[in-house]
Every structure is written in structure tokens, then in C-alpha cells.
Amino acid sequence: APVAISGVNFAVAETGTLVVVESEGNGRMCLTLPSTLVTVMGIEKVIPRWRDLDVLLQLLPRSATGERMNPYTSMWTGTTAGDGPREFHLVLLDNGRSDALADRVGRQALRCIRCAACLNVCPVYERVGGHAYGSVYPGPIGAVLAPQLDHVATDPVAASLPFASTLCGACFSVCPVRIDIPRLLVHLRGEVVERKAARGPTAESVAMAAAGYVLGSRRRLDFAERAGASVARVLFPRGRVGRLPGPLGRWTDARDAPLPATQSFRRWWLERAAAAGPAAAGASGPPATDAPADGGGPPARSDELGIASVAAAMRATRRGRRSAGRSGGPGATGRSAHAPRDPSGRESVLGAVRGALDAAPGPTTPVRRDYRRASPTAGAQATDEMLERFAERITDYRATLRHAAPREAAIAIAAALAASGASSVVLPSDFPDDLVPRGDLGRPTTVTRDAPPLGVGDLERTDAAVTACAVAIAETGTIVLDGGAAQGRRALSLLPDHLVVVVRRSQVVDNVPDALVRLVPTTPQTWIS
Numbered sequence: 356a357p358v359a360i361s362g363v364n365f366a367v368a369e370t371g372t373l374v375v376v377e378s379e380g381n382g383r384m385c386l387t388l389p390s391t392l393v394t395v396m397g398i399e400k401v402i403p404r405w406r407d408l409d410v411l412l413q414l415l416p417r418s419a420t421g422e423r424m425n426p427y428t429s430m431w432t433g434t435t436a437g438d439g440p441r442e443f444h445l446v447l448l449d450n451g452r453s454d455a456l457a458d459r460v461g462r463q464a465l466r467c468i469r470c471a472a473c474l475n476v477c478p479v480y481e482r483v484g485g486h487a488y489g490s491v492y493p494g495p496i497g498a499v500l501a502p503q504l505d506h507v508a509t510d511p512v513a514a515s516l517p518f519a520s521t522l523c524g525a526c527f528s529v530c531p532v533r534i535d536i537p538r539l540l541v542h543l544r545g546e547v548v549e550r551k552a553a554r555g556p557t558a559e560s561v562a563m564a565a566a567g568y569v570l571g572s573r574r575r576l577d578f579a580e581r582a583g584a585s586v587a588r589v590l591f592p593r594g595r596v597g598r599l600p601g602p603l604g605r606w607t608d609a610r611d612a613p614l615p616a617t618q619s620f621r622r623w624w625l626e627r628a629a630a631a632g633p634a635a636a637g638a639s640g641p642p643a644t645d646a647p648a649d650g651g652g653p654p655a656r657s658d659e660l661g662i663a664s665v666a667a668a669m670r671a672t673r674r675g676r677r678s679a680g681r682s683g684g685p686g687a688t689g690r691s692a693h694a695p696r697d698p699s700g701r702e703s704v705l706g707a708v709r710g711a712l713d714a715a716p717g718p719t720t721p722v723r724r725d726y727r728r729a730s731p732t733a734g735a736q737a738t739d740e741m742l743e744r745f746a747e748r749i750t751d752y753r754a755t756l757r758h759a760a761p762r763e764a765a766i767a768i769a770a771a772l773a774a775s776g777a778s779s780v781v782l783p784s785d786f787p788d789d790l791v792p793r794g795d796l797g798r799p800t801t802v803t804r805d806a807p808p809l810g811v812g813d814l815e816r817t818d819a820a821v822t823a824c825a826v827a828i829a830e831t832g833t834i835v836l837d838g839g840a841a842q843g844r845r846a847l848s849l850l851p852d853h854l855v856v857v858v859r860r861s862q863v864v865d866n867v868p869d870a871l872v873r874l875v876p877t878t879p880q881t882w883i884s
Contacts, residue, residue: 359385363396369404370876372432376425386429387845392440397448399465405876409867418470418531424831428882435879438844451504453707457714460542464500466532473526495526499539507547517543583615737863741829748832768792775853777818783843819853827858830866837878
């Protein structure tokens with residue numbers, strides 16, 4: 356395929372680097388083989404600095420699957436001659452994100468790193484699964500993110516999602532970036548109710564007003580109970596409900612509906628008291644009257660339940676917000692109908708973000724960014740303890756590890772290829788001659804250098820590739836390839852079935868911060884764990 360489309364996990368503002376984290380390798384294929392790459396990125400994926408990747412690259416897999424590092428992490432900055440796509444396009448996607456940014460409560464949903472830890476503990480998601488939510492983002496984070504991106508005013512599915520929760524708080528307790536999802540759910544529920552009230556009476560509000568009218572009087576409640584029982588006996592003479600009529604039938608499609616009681620508790624209590632004698636009857640309380648249930652004031656009327664006044668207040672509030680937005684006040688979005696044409700979209704994106712930030716003024720919480728530093732010995736030779744830890748981690752990832760002195764490295768490479776049964780091997784064009792596999796590989800073997808570059812079909816038919824590496828991380832068991840000396844292009848480590856990587860002792864570092872210090876952000880990188 357000549358064109359590929361990808362998403363993004365993180366984007367580094369400091370260097371312009373994009374990062375994709377995955378488990379299967381299909382992302383690597385899309386980012387490496389086509390000649391044109393189009394990447395779509397939500398504007399919330401941007402992080403400030405290269406060193407900030409240290410925390411995020413480890414936080415995401417540990418929160419998602421309990422791994423130390425994702426199997427594959429790809430990084431690229433634009434295009435690289437001779438390696439990967441020749442043309443690159445980045446589409447920055449707003450799609451409601453700047454509106455969410457303007458909401459001082461809702462904006463925290465944009466911190467999500469898509470680890471799905473909240474889905475793993477949510478009792479509702481566990482029972483109903485992702486498809487039941489009807490949105491791209493399911494589960495607790497979907498219930499607070501989708502309504503903000505899909506707009507509760509126009510999307511009935513988005514409007515229903517904030518109510519798909521028990522508010523148990525399990526999602527908040529496991530969220531690695533501390534998104535207070537229960538608070539967000541309550542906040543969004545309030546918005547849904549406000550919008551419904553602003554549009555006028557709904558079937559639900561009418562039903563609630565009618566219920567309030569009935570429950571506001573003992574006499575009306577008693578009459579409704581007796582009438583309901585009589586109607587039920589006529590409609591359902593067999594003593595059970597088959598299917599309710601009209602829209603109510605959706606309830607009985609999946610569950611039984613109980614029949615109204617033939618006698619209310621209040622009626623039973625009065626009859627019991629009357630049977631016990633006049634004294635007991637007098638002690639049972641005053642007779643049913645048209646007085647309010649709380650015993651004071653005139654009979655309740657539906658317009659005294661406050662529904663009309665509350666709806667009017669909400670409508671006035673919404674009008675005020677819209678007016679403020681048009682005048683550049685707190686509701687402004689930073690967009691102008693007469694803005695000059697911006698072919699690149701840069702100013703429209705930045706304008707939306709600036710307007711969203713201006714719409715929600717107030718102090719911001721300072722973020723400490725000195726959480727991790729490279730160790731004092733970041734550039735020193737790897738210790739025996741670091742080598743042992745690296746060997747333990749990479750063996751845990753089911754890699755086969757072979758130790759060899761420099762003069763025996765070519766023999767060790769040949770032994771690794773023989774063990775894999777490879778009959779064809781590709782080497783980077785600048786792979787050192789003293790490391791070219793020698794000796795009996797156990798079968799006739801063709802060794803080819805990638806010069807001129809082999810086609811995709813030729814690489815696909817090659818059994819194995821041998822490369823060097825840039826850095827190896829002991830803490831996570833990760834090998835980093837950056838296209839440097841003796842490494843070749845990314846396709847070499849992607850297409851052949853077997854990969855042999857030469858790691859020198861000097862290339863093993865203790866942790867991820869130490870690795871980031873050694874790497875050049877603008878080189879195309881593949882992290883393999």
C-alpha cells in the first residue's frame with residue numbers, strides 16, 4: 356500500500372517527535388513501509404519535553420497490562436532519507452477537545468493516556484462490555500470523554516453515558532493520571548439535565564410532575580393506588596403482566612413487571628386498626644385528607660413543585676453563557692467567523708486552544724518536572740549487576756541471549772542463525788566485517804547486505820536480519836534501534852522472521868532516563884521489548 360494512516364500516543368513539543376506504543380507490530384508496519392504516512396492526532400496528546408517520555412512510556416504499559424514496557428514503541432520526527440515514508444502529513448484533531456479544555460471540571464478527561472485501567476475495575480463495564488456503550492470510547496473514561504467530544508446537546512448516546520455508572524469510585528482509585536471520573540460523571544449529568552430543561556418539558560419531566568402531584572396529597576395517592584389496582588385486574592386478569600402497551604413495552608421485553616398491590620399499606624393499616632377497636636383506630640393517625648404529605652400548607656399543585664421556575668432559571672443561565680461567548684467573555688471559544696484563511700490550520704488550532712484557556716480563567720496547578728533524572732553514572736560502563744538484570748529481563752521476554760567476547764561475536768551470531776534455521780540473512784550496508792557470521796551455520800546460507808536497498812518482497816522472503824543497536828535498557832529489558840551505525844533502516848528489523856541484535860556492554864544503561872540522555876530525539880527509533 357502506498358499510503359498509511361496512523362494515530363499517536365504522545366507528541367513531544369520540544370522536538371516535534373511522535374510516538375506510537377503497541378503490542379502487535381502492525382503499527383510499525385504502517386509507520387515504516389508505505390511511501391506516504393498520514394497521522395491523525397488529538398491535540399491533547401502533546402507533552403512538553405523529550406524527557407517527559409520517561410514517565411509516560413512506563414506508566415502506560417504498567418497501568419494497562421502490568422508490563423514493564425510495551426513490546427514495540429516507534430518514534431519518528433518528520434521524514435528520514437532512505438528510511439520509512441518519503442512524505443508525511445500530520446492532522447491535528449480538535450473535534451470538541453478545545454470545548455472540553457474550556458470546562459474547568461471536564462478538562463481533566465484530556466489527561467487520559469488510554470491505558471484502560473478504569474475499564475479493568477469498572478463493575479458496569481465488566482457486566483455489559485464495551486459494545487453496550489454505543490460509543491468509540493467505552494467504560495468509565497468513555498462516559499466522561501465521549502459526551503464532551505460528541506456533544507450531549509445533539510447526541511442521545513453521549514447524553515446517556517454519564518448515567519452508565521454506579522459512582523463507586525473504583526475507576527478513580529486506579530487511574531494513573533488521577534482523573535476524578537466520579538466527579539466528572541456528576542458534573543456531566545448536571546449538564547444533561549440543564550439542557551433537557553432548557554428545551555422545555557420532556558416525557559420524563561411531565562411524568563415526574565405528575566408523580567409529584569399525586570404524591571403531594573394523601574387523598575390523591577390513595578385514589579391512584581386503588582385505581583391502579585382496579586385497572587390492573589381488568590387488563591391482566593391472569594394475575595401477571597404479559598406486555599405493557601406502547602413505549603412501556605420496552606420494559607417488559609426483557610423483564611417482568613409486577614402487578615400493583617390490590618391493597619395499599621395505608622389502607623391495610625387503617626383496616627387493621629379499625630378491627631382492633633376505636634382506640635386503636637384513633638391512634639393510627641388522622642384520616643386521609645387533601646393536605647400535603649408534610650402536614651402543612653395548602654394542597655400541592657404541579658406548578659408549585661418548582662419545575663417551571665427551575666427550568667426558567669436554567670434557560671436564563673444558558674442564555675447568559677451564550678451571550679458571554681459571543682462577547683468574548685468566559686464562554687468564548689476563540690473562533691472567529693471572519694478569520695483569515697489558514698491553509699495549514701495552525702492558527703485555527705492554536706486559536707481554539709487559546710480561546711478555551713481564556714474561557715476558563717483561574718490559577719493552574721504547577722506541575723513538577725524534576726521527577727526523574729539520569730543517574731550520575733549514565734555514561735559509565737555497565738556494571739555486572741546491570742548486565743545480570745538486563746539478561747533476566749530480556750530472557751523473560753522469550754529472547755535467546757548469548758554472551759561472547761568481541762573476537763568471538765561472529766561465531767555467536769552464526770550460532771544464533773543456525774539455531775533459527777535461517778537460510779538467508781540480510782545485514783545493514785555498514786555492518787562491520789569482523790561481525791559478519793562465519794562458520795558452519797548448519798545449512799547453506801546466503802548473506803546479503805542491504806545495498807542497494809532490498810525491496811519489500813525480498814525482505815519478506817529473507818529468513819533473518821542481523822543489526823547492532825543504539826541502547827539497551829536493563830530496567831525494562833528493552834533494545835533501542837535508531838538507524839545509527841550498523842543498524843540499517845527500520846524495515847530490516849520488521850520483515851524477516853528472525854532478528855539477531857548485537858549489544859555491546861557499553862550500550863547497556865540502567866533505566867529509561869539514562870537511555871533518553873543517549874538518544875537523539877529526531878532519529879527514527881524502534882524500541883523492542
